[in-house]
Each structure stands twice: as structure tokens, then as C-alpha cells.
Amino acid sequence: MYSLAIIAEAVVNGLMTGAAYALVALGLTLVYGVLHIVNFAHGALLTCAMFAVLGMEQLLGIGPYAAILPLALLFYGLGYGLQRFVIGPSSHGEDRNTLLVTLGLSIILENALLAAFRSDTRSLGGEMGFDVVELGPMLLSRPRLVGCAVALLVAALLWLLLARTDTGRAIRAVAKERFGAQLSGIDPRHIFAVTFGIGCACLAVAACLLLPTFYVNPRVGNAFVLVAFTIVVLGGMGSVTGALLGGLIVGVVESLGGLLLGESLGQLGIFLIFILVLLFRPTGLFGARA
Amino acid sequence: MSTSRLTITRRTALRAGALLPTLAMPGLLRAQPAAVKIGILQPLTGALAQDGDLGRLGATLAAEAINGAGGIQALGGAKVELVVADARSNPEAAVQEVEKLQAEGVVAIVGGFASPICLAASQAAARYDLPYIVDVGVSDQITARGLRNTFRFAPGFGMVTGTALENLVRLNDDAGKPCKTVVLVHEDGLFGSGLARLLQAELPKRGFEVLETIAHPTPARDMSNVALRIRSLRPDLVIPSSYYGEFVLLARTMRQQRIRPKGIYAVLNGAASNYRFVKEFPDAAEAVMDCNHWHDPRSEEAKALKAKVDADGRLWAYNVPLNYSCVKLVADAVGRAGAADRNKVIEALATSDFSGHILPYGPTKFVNGQNQGAAPVNTQVQGGDIKVIFPDAFADAKPVFPVQG
Numbered sequence: 001m002y003s004l005a006i007i008a009e010a011v012v013n014g015l016m017t018g019a020a021y022a023l024v025a026l027g028l029t030l031v032y033g034v035l036h037i038v039n040f041a042h043g044a045l046l047t048c049a050m051f052a053v054l055g056m057e058q059l060l061g062i063g064p065y066a067a068i069l070p071l072a073l074l075f076y077g078l079g080y081g082l083q084r085f086v087i088g089p090s091s092h093g094e095d096r097n098t099l100l101v102t103l104g105l106s107i108i109l110e111n112a113l114l115a116a117f118r119s120d121t122r123s124l125g126g127e128m129g130f131d132v133v134e135l136g137p138m139l140l141s142r143p144r145l146v147g148c149a150v151a152l153l154v155a156a157l158l159w160l161l162l163a164r165t166d167t168g169r170a171i172r173a174v175a176k177e178r179f180g181a182q183l184s185g186i187d188p189r190h191i192f193a194v195t196f197g198i199g200c201a202c203l204a205v206a207a208c209l210l211l212p213t214f215y216v217n218p219r220v221g222n223a224f225v226l227v228a229f230t231i232v233v234l235g236g237m238g239s240v241t242g243a244l245l246g247g248l249i250v251g252v253v254e255s256l257g258g259l260l261l262g263e264s265l266g267q268l269g270i271f272l273i274f275i276l277v278l279l280f281r282p283t284g285l286f287g288a289r290a
Numbered sequence: 291m292s293t294s295r296l297t298i299t300r301r302t303a304l305r306a307g308a309l310l311p312t313l314a315m316p317g318l319l320r321a322q323p324a325a326v327k328i329g330i331l332q333p334l335t336g337a338l339a340q341d342g343d344l345g346r347l348g349a350t351l352a353a354e355a356i357n358g359a360g361g362i363q364a365l366g367g368a369k370v371e372l373v374v375a376d377a378r379s380n381p382e383a384a385v386q387e388v389e390k391l392q393a394e395g396v397v398a399i400v401g402g403f404a405s406p407i408c409l410a411a412s413q414a415a416a417r418y419d420l421p422y423i424v425d426v427g428v429s430d431q432i433t434a435r436g437l438r439n440t441f442r443f444a445p446g447f448g449m450v451t452g453t454a455l456e457n458l459v460r461l462n463d464d465a466g467k468p469c470k471t472v473v474l475v476h477e478d479g480l481f482g483s484g485l486a487r488l489l490q491a492e493l494p495k496r497g498f499e500v501l502e503t504i505a506h507p508t509p510a511r512d513m514s515n516v517a518l519r520i521r522s523l524r525p526d527l528v529i530p531s532s533y534y535g536e537f538v539l540l541a542r543t544m545r546q547q548r549i550r551p552k553g554i555y556a557v558l559n560g561a562a563s564n565y566r567f568v569k570e571f572p573d574a575a576e577a578v579m580d581c582n583h584w585h586d587p588r589s590e591e592a593k594a595l596k597a598k599v600d601a602d603g604r605l606w607a608y609n610v611p612l613n614y615s616c617v618k619l620v621a622d623a624v625g626r627a628g629a630a631d632r633n634k635v636i637e638a639l640a641t642s643d644f645s646g647h648i649l650p651y652g653p654t655k656f657v658n659g660q661n662q663g664a665a666p667v668n669t670q671v672q673g674g675d676i677k678v679i680f681p682d683a684f685a686d687a688k689p690v691f692p693v694q695g
Contacts, residue, residue, distance in 0.1 A: 006518055013514040111335070119339030120605060121535050125570040130546045139547050141514075213542070214511075215535050219337065223509040258515040263506035264478040266515075 018251020019151035025231035027199035033238020043221030044109035049207035079200025084193035147209035236287025329391035329399035336379025348613030364625035381410035405429035454581035469526035534560035552692035585611035592648035615647035650684035
């Protein structure tokens with residue numbers, strides 16, 4: 001059996017990993033909640049964002065934290081354009097078309113990255129990834145602590161945006177009743193694109209926070225997206241609070257499962273949660289009734 | 291649509307006709323023998339794309355070298371032409387590509403990289419008596435099926451692990467036996483689990499105590515827990531068998547958690563002898579040892595090739611010299627056979643004593659398709675470079691062991 005100190009450290013590690021998961025899941029849940037589509041391109045877009053962070057550092061000398069704001073804006077624009085001019089028009093209002101378009105988009109993006117950057121696994125070099133904060137007997141990774149804090153901040157901002165601003169109200173209106181929103185003078189196409197843009201901006205922030213301790217190759221996004229889907233289901237589709245709490249729960253379950261059952265079996269916990277939630281609370285922890 | 295611009299006047303036709311003989315002239319002056327087609331089968335897309343790309347690089351460089359030196363002499367200077375096929379990182383796709391290469395009329399296929407791809411592709415090639423040269427695939431099953439078309443120039447799993455254990459014991463004995471306890475970390479696929487099982491059985495016989503065996507999935511998003519367990523167990527030695535991304539994460543996390551075992555001794559590791567890892571994280575990589583494929587550091591041809599690859603800004607990994615040597619092996623066999631005839635090439639390979647490679651091997655001799663001269667080496671990261679520490683005949687550095695924590 002492990003000592004209490006080690007278990008405590010595993011829990012903290014899980015929380016920090018979970019915060020990163022939550023950030024990836026936030027974008028996914030928002031897009032699902034409003035557009036009612038499962039965005040298969042989410043992983044490929046995360047990979048794009050991670051390469052963008054790497055490019056900022058290596059070509060322009062802008063570190064990952066300084067890159068958060070410009071990249072979030074850039075990816076907001078990218079996401080807006082993608083939805084407004086590619087995904088929206090090509091889906092002709094049918095959900096199953098959207099599904100295929102995003103799937104196709106993910107294949108194009110992944111292979112474009114493969115062609116452009118080859119399949120090497122790259123990381124941000126330097127000492128930054130090795131910084132630790134000593135907390136009693138625990139050695140906590142500084143970049144992951146920063147990541148955790150920023151993820152919480154982003155979730156709070158997103159919640160404020162949805163709850164308190166006109167744009168947020170419009171997003172919620174379109175999500176609930178598209179036709180009614182249209183009658184009140186809201187342009188759903190614009191709101192869809194804004195939502196998709198916000199989802200992509202979340203990915204850009206996640207990429208900036210992940211890269212100091214993680215690596216990037218053209219397929220890396222897939223590692224996070226499956227978990228993100230689980231989190232979205234656990235938290236409730238479209239719920240910001242749900243995605244945040246879901247992410248943290250999955251992070252801790254994975255971490256403790258890994259410690260007690262071994263890293264391979266520990267992954268079981270995630271899927272066990274997935275099945276249990278689907279069985280007993282299909283709307284998720286914070287999901288509205290369908 | 292107008293077609294007038296496409297109309298060819300009589301005059302133009304005449305002019306074109308007058309030019310034709312000049313185009314065909316070199317062919318008339320010196321009868322150019324038909325190019326010898328060699329199939330290069332690599333996982334260029336999918337999970338193994340990094341390795342596939344490196345393999346293709348090695349093969350391309352070999353073709354350039356052979357053609358630059360005047361082609362295959364025994365065939366009147368016939369040029370080598372590579373036909374590249376993408377195995378898409380799965381055996382089914384590899385089999386389809388073998389069919390394509392067969393239709394293209396290649397004289398042999400080189401590559402595969404992963405054992406499952408090599409197993410399936412060589413079997414498919416066997417139906418056409420098409421020689422198949424495995425570049426990396428270490429599974430011992432590959433050469434145990436009695437396929438007469440399948441050859442492996444590099445060492446297999448049994449050879450590598452045997453040497454790895456032997457050299458580990460020697461390393462430890464020479465240093466006064468500082469290491470007694472070991473933690474094994476391995477990826478949970480066929481390769482990592484098989485290796486871990488073998489080491490678990492063999493290490494205790496050689497005086498090591500295995501404290502724990504930790505499996506992890508690929509891709510792993512986080513290695514903190516593995517590092518935590520290693521920290522609580524305090525082993526003298528850590529033996530990791532993982533692919534690139536996971537090993538880099540582990541090495542970084544171990545360093546961050548200030549875990550300093552007396553040695554990290556990898557076997558067939560995806561990163562421990564990888565220059566990108568060494569360049570990006572010199573501190574985490576320093577003193578890491580690996581028992582793996584590598585080029586002969588004393589060969590002038592290998593040094594020149596590495597310098598060329600470095601100058602092009604490309605990554606140098608073992609896939610490059612292995613594929614380089616395998617393509618040269620095929621070209622040599624075609625020369626020995628005296629014709630681009632598959633059956634004759636198979637016979638030439640089976641009796642080949644080819645020595646034009648750049649690998650740290652003994653004399654080439656194929657028994658049941660396995661090159662008996664093949665051998666792995668032990669490498670160690672020293673001062674930001676990858677050095678060979680064993681065997682003595684090829685070493686270009688002394689081992690640093692135990693590592694001062």
C-alpha cells in the first residue's frame with residue numbers, strides 16, 4: 001500500500017491533469033451544446049494549436065504564456081471562419097452532414113500537419129518544464145500548476161460570458177430555440193460561428209498550457225479528445241461547470257486508478273464512469289433535460 | 291470551348307519530328323540498361339510515420355550512393371530505382387502495398403519497420419517469390435517461419451535481449467556491482483510486455499532484484515504516477531521499454547521529481563538513442579544507456595552519411611543506416627545474381643557475404659534468413675552526443691556508470 005503522502009500527491013497530479021482535460025472539453029461541450037454537433041475536428045484543431053505554440057516559440061521567440069492571448073484571438077478567428085464559411089454552408093442544415101464535414105476536416109488537418117512538419121515528436125526545450133514548487137514533501141510541476149490556475153480562470157470567464165453578456169444570452173437562446181432566437185433578431189449563423197470560435201480559442205489556451213510539459217506530433221490531439229468526450233458526457237452536454245468538474249473528476253480517477261491498478265488498467269476508471277453516467281444519469285451531472 | 295489552339299500544323303509536326311532523334315541520342319550512343327526497381331515499404335503515415343520517414347530517408351540515400359557510384363556494375367551500370375509504398379502503419383495496408391509493388395515489377399522489397407507489418411508483408415511477398423528484406427522488425431517469429439524469400443539483416447529480439455543482459459552484468463561487475471534493485475517500466479503492447487516478461491525471468495538469475503514492473507499505455511498523457519512509484523521504491527536501476535513520446539515524458543518527469551537512479555538502462559527504446567531527445571532535453575537525456583540498433587561509429591562511410599543528414603537538417607536515427615545498408619545489400623545481391631531475377635536474387639542473398647554496409651556487424655551470413663553477423667550495440671548519451679560503449683570493437687567512448695546523482 002502506498003503512503004498517504006504519495007496518494008495525496010497523486011490526487012494533486014490528477015487535479016492538475018484534469019484541469020487541462022477540462023479546458024479541452026470546454027470547447028467541445030460548448031460546440032455541442034449550441035450547434036448540437038459532435039466536432040470530430042476538435043483533436044486535429046488542438047494539434048494545430050500546439051504546433052502554433054511551438055512555432056511562436058521557435059520562430060518569433062514568444063513563450064507559451066505570452067502566446068495565450070494572441071493565439072486565443074487567432075484561433076477564435078480561425079474557428080469563426082471555419083464554421084461560417086466551411087462547416088455551416090457545407091452541412092446544408094443537416095446534423096449528419098456536419099458530422100462528416102468535421103471528420104473530413106480532421107483528416108485534412110492531420111495530414112496537412114504531417115506533410116508540413118513530418119511526424120517527428122517535438123517539445124519545447126529548455127528548463128521551464130522542470131520547474132517545481134515544493135509543497136511539504138510534494139514536488140509539484142510549476143507549469144502544470146499555472147495550467148491549472150489558468151484553466152479555472154478560463155472556465156470562470158466562459159461562465160460569465162454565457163451568463164452575463166448579450167452574446168452569451170444569444171448563444172443560450174440559439175441553443176435552446178433556434179427559430180425563436182431568429183424571430184428576436186439574432187442571426188444564428190453568426191452565433192454558431194462565434195460559438196465555434198470560442199471553442200477553438202479554448203483549444204488555443206489549452207495548447208499553450210499543455211506544451212511546456214507535453215510534446216506535439218501530428219496525431220497528439222487524439223490522446224486528449226477521447227477523454228474530452230467522456231468529460232462532456234459526464235458533465236452534461238453544453239455545461240461549462242459540468243466540463244470543469246468532469247475534467248477534474250476524470251483526472252483524479254485516472255491518476256488514482258493508475259497508481260493503484262497500474263497505468264494500463266487505471267484507464268478503465270474513465271470508461272467505467274462513462275458507462276455508469278450513461279446508465280444512471282444520461283443527461284450528465286449538470287446537463288439540462290433533453 | 292475553342293480547339294483551334296490545339297491544332298498542330300504540318301510545319302510544327304515536322305519541326306517536332308526533326309527534334310526527336312536528338313532526344314533519343316544518348317540512348318543510341320550508350321545502351322542504358324533497364325533500371326532495377328526496388329520496393330521500399332514503410333509506414334509513412336499513421337502512428338509509425340516518424341520511423342517510416344526515417345527508413346525512407348536511409349533507402350533514398352542508398353539509391354543516391356549506388357547510382358552516384360555508377361549503378362550496379364555487374365548489370366552494365368544499371369541504375370537503382372526506388373518504388374516507395376506507404377504501409378499506413380498497419381499490416382493490412384502493408385499487404386495491399388505488396389500487391390502494388392508486385393505489379394510494379396520490383397525485384398525485392400526492403401522495409402516494414404514494425405514486426406506485425408514485416409510478418410504480414412513478407413508472407414504476402416512470399417507468394418510471388420519476391421525477396422523481402424526486413425529493416426528493423428525484431429520479432430523472432432519473422433525468421434522462424436521458414437520463408438525462403440525473407441531475410442533480416444539486423445539482429446532479432448533474442449539476439450538483442452541476450453546482448454543487453456550480458457552487457458548489463460558486465461557493466462555492473464566492472465563498476466563493482468553498485469546496482470542490485472531494478473524497476474521495469476514498459477509500454478503495455480506486444481513489444482514492451484514481451485520484453486518485460488523476459489527481463490523479469492532473467493534478471494533475478496543474474497543477481498538483480500526486480501522491485502516492480504510498471505506497465506503504461508501508449509499514448510500516455512501523464513507519467514507523474516509512474517515517477518511517483520519509482521520515487522517511493524528507490525531502485526538502483528530503471529529499465530524502460532517504451533516508445534518515443536512516453537519515454538521522453540518519463541525521463542522529464544523523473545528529472546523534475548529529482549529521481550536519480552544509478553543508471554537508466556533501456557532496451558530497444560524509442561528515444562534513448564534519439565538525437566531529438568538529446569537535443570531538446572540534454573539534462574534529462576545525459577547518461578541514459580540503450581541497447582539498440584546503431585551505425586558503426588568507426589566507419590568513414592557512416593560518418594560521411596551522418597554528416598550529410600545532419601547538414602540537411604534531418605534527424606539521424608538507426609532507421610537511416612539500417613535501410614541504407616539493406617538497400618545496398620539488395621543491389622549487391624542483384625549484382626551477384628547477374629540479373630534482376632527474383633529467384634536468382636533470393637539465392638544470391640542466401641549465400642551473400644556482403645560487406646558494403648555501415649553497421650557494427652560481423653561477417654554477413656544468412657541462416658534461415660537471419661544474418662548471423664548482426665549485433666546490437668550499447669549506446670550512452672554523453673555530453674549531448676550519442677556514443678557507443680559496447681562492444682569494444684566498435685566503441686567510441688567508455689561507459690559512465692554508476693551515474694553520480
